[in-house]
Amino acid sequence: MKLYLLVAVGLTFVSTSFSGTALSRRKRSIAITDNNQTTYIELLKGRDGRGGLPGLPGRDGLSGSKGDTGLVGKTGDQGPPGPVSGGVVYTRWGKRTCPSISGTSMLYSGIAGGTHHTHGGGGGNYLCMPEDPEYILPSRSGVQGHAYVHGGVYGDPIQGDQLHKIPCAVCEVSTRVMKLMIPAKATCPSSWTLEYRGYIMTMYTMYGKLVGDGRGTFECVDEDQESLPGSETPDDFIFGLTHVEAGCGTLPCPPYNSTKELNCVICTK
Structure with missing residues (x-):
């Protein structure tokens, strides 16, 4: 071989x-x-294979074992605020418009309504009655006269006109979710938005005595009180909103003062 x-x-x-x-x-x-x-x-040593063609890829190796858990990373920057859901609605008494504040818009304007001061029944709260009422639901004749909503007027106001009807506006705040009325304050807490400030007003106490149980709610009426033009009611003015002072004794005086009208604020957050 x-x-x-x-x-x-x-x-x-x-x-x-x-x-x-x-x-x-x-x-x-x-x-x-x-x-x-x-x-x-x-046997002589030949040249190395650096100048040769690359070899074929090798086979995949076996999977390695799981590594140790890494260290906790740094806290990232705070993201932008998300969209606000909800919103609040309030009534601005004594004005026909809503405050010019970002996020606040008017739903409707109207006139303050409530129960006649000589009626024992009826509601104890006040309503902002729209200027353009709608009658869509069925109605019946012969069952009227059991209860009425009447327009209210100012009684000895500081800003508005005596015995003139009280305007109102229903306002929506889409960018905030809480609403607060604070009596005897003229400023809002920090981080809250001042919607408006004004005076605490309610039904004149003498009217409640006429029927024994006639009462109204306390409302925050804007400091720059407006009156509906041509709405003077010189005779029977139905019900009147008047200013409120502190009753010394059960309320400490000072700091309260029975000779000064109580302030109020409407705040949102």
Whole structure:
């Protein structure tokens, strides 16, 4: 059997043929025996494969074990405020418009309404009656006269006109969700928005005595009180809103004062 050996010497290849079965290694040489003669061929180190073509990609290795949990990262910056849901609605007594404040708009304007001061029944609260009433639901004849809502007037006001009807406006605040009326204050707490300030007013106490149980609610009427033009009621003025002072004794005086009209504020947040 003949074997052919290519030996690289530098960049030159030498071809050698031989026969025989003896092939051994002695350090960095190859011993070749042919016809009882042994030839030693020294193995020279060839060039490295840096200039060769890249080999094929190897097979994927095994999945490694799960690493340790990393450290907790720093707290990120606070994001922008989200949209505000909800909103509040309040009545501005003594004005036909709502305050010019961001987020506040008017739903409707009207006239203050309530129960006649000589009637024992009826509601004890005041209503802001719209200027354009609607009658859509069915009605019946012969069942009227049991209760009425009447228009109210100022009684000895500081700003408005005596015995003139009281305007009102219903206001919506879409960017805030809470509303607060504070009696005997002219400012709102910090972080709250002042909608308007004014005077505490209610039904004149003498009217309640006429029927024994006639009472009205306390309302915050705007400091710049307006009157509906041409609405003077000189005779029977139905019910009147008048200023309120502190009753000394059960309320400490000072700081309260029975000779000064109580202030109030409407605040939102």
